[in-house]
Amino acid sequence: MATKYRIFGSELSPYSVKIRSYLRYKNIPYEWVVRGSWNMEEFSKLAKLPLIPLVVTPSDAVLQDSTPIIEHIESQYPSPSIHPKDESLKFISALIEEYGDEWGNKLMFHFRWWHSDDRNACARVLAYSRVVGDDEEEIEKVTASIAERMVTRRHFTGSSKDNAPLIKRYLNELLSLLEHHLSSHRYLLGERPAFADFGLAPQIYELASDPTGGGIIKNRAPHTLAWSQRMLEPKNEGDFLKWEDLEPTLGPILYNVGNFFLPWSSANTNAIKQNKDLFSVDLDSEKYTQNPQKYHAKSLASLKERFQAVRDHTQVDRILENYNCLKWLI
Numbered sequence: 001m002a003t004k005y006r007i008f009g010s011e012l013s014p015y016s017v018k019i020r021s022y023l024r025y026k027n028i029p030y031e032w033v034v035r036g037s038w039n040m041e042e043f044s045k046l047a048k049l050p051l052i053p054l055v056v057t058p059s060d061a062v063l064q065d066s067t068p069i070i071e072h073i074e075s076q077y078p079s080p081s082i083h084p085k086d087e088s089l090k091f092i093s094a095l096i097e098e099y100g101d102e103w104g105n106k107l108m109f110h111f112r113w114w115h116s117d118d119r120n121a122c123a124r125v126l127a128y129s130r131v132v133g134d135d136e137e138e139i140e141k142v143t144a145s146i147a148e149r150m151v152t153r154r155h156f157t158g159s160s161k162d163n164a165p166l167i168k169r170y171l172n173e174l175l176s177l178l179e180h181h182l183s184s185h186r187y188l189l190g191e192r193p194a195f196a197d198f199g200l201a202p203q204i205y206e207l208a209s210d211p212t213g214g215g216i217i218k219n220r221a222p223h224t225l226a227w228s229q230r231m232l233e234p235k236n237e238g239d240f241l242k243w244e245d246l247e248p249t250l251g252p253i254l255y256n257v258g259n260f261f262l263p264w265s266s267a268n269t270n271a272i273k274q275n276k277d278l279f280s281v282d283l284d285s286e287k288y289t290q291n292p293q294k295y296h297a298k299s300l301a302s303l304k305e306r307f308q309a310v311r312d313h314t315q316v317d318r319i320l321e322n323y324n325c326l327k328w329l330i
């Protein structure tokens with residue numbers, strides 16, 4: 001039996017970085033195992049899905065999917081908690097975690113794989129993490145095959161010519177909102193990291209590590225960049241704040257969740273129920289079209305269950321109603 005958690009992951013995988021940040025915050029010993037050609041056989045034997053992160057616990061249980069992985073470990077290591085005691089804030093934090101995983105990823109993924117300069121740079125970084133040795137020809141071959149494969153996968157997250165200007169707008173808005181909030185707070189819910197930070201920060205970290213995304217964020221959102229880097233080694237630097245103290249700058253982020261992410265996620269779920277191959281949704285009066293994503297329907301359903309489980313809805317319903325989120329969750 002191992003004594004440490006093992007994370008099969010990659011520096012370019014936001015969900016892997018998310019789990020690593022979480023284990024660091026909890027001070028839980030882990031081994032970071034870069035998934036590559038040398039351990040693909042071991043990985044494939046363990047993996048139910050060909051996805052990273054994959055976590056092997058000290059008792060040899062295999063876990064996949066970053067949100068349930070964190071929930072599982074949190075139940076065993078509740079302190080320091082990533083959840084505020086206040087039920088409303090706890091749910092808002094989970095909502096932003098989901099927003100980070102699904103919407104933040106859509107923005108990052110598009111910028112990473114859309115322009116050839118970004119695509120080739122990332123494919124090359126990935127190639128170097130996968131190939132043992134210094135065979136330039138082999139590196140070139142792997143780089144080209146990763147880049148080609150990712151072009152065929154772009155549509156899964158809605159990255160398309162028609163959506164490109166919309167996604168650019170979504171990113172600009174999110175960065176402005178985050179920058180405003182994070183210029184006066186160390187973390188999203190105050191002065192210590194919450195579930196929300198673990199979901200959203202890794203997507204921004206990945207964006208910042210890419211040529212175009214890095215340029216945008218360094219120019220326009222330095223506090224946001226610093227937060228995403230702080231989240232690599234998150235620490236308690238104070239307390240979670242009250243909603244009243246967070247609202248002036250966190251409220252607008254929730255409004256973005258309610259005007260973009262939740263209507264998109266809800267339209268995606270409806271499209272899956274209706275067996276559609278393609279769906280369109282009006283997001284702030286602009287039409288956004290993509291193929292439905294099965295996983296997101298599952299994760300929206302889990303979020304709704306989490307919402308149902310809140311015991312006292314008085315405050316959370318009022319907040320979510322004020323920021324256009326409530327109707328998508330009931």
Ligand SMILES: N[C@@H](CCC(=O)N[C@@H](CS)C(=O)NCC(=O)O)C(=O)O
Pocket residue numbers: 012013014015016050051052053064065066067101295
């Ligand atoms: N919902 C999953 C998403 C995992 C995921 O999409 N992982 C990507 C990397 S970030 C992946 O493994 N893609 C296939 C590959 O890299 O081979 C989670 O939260 O863990």
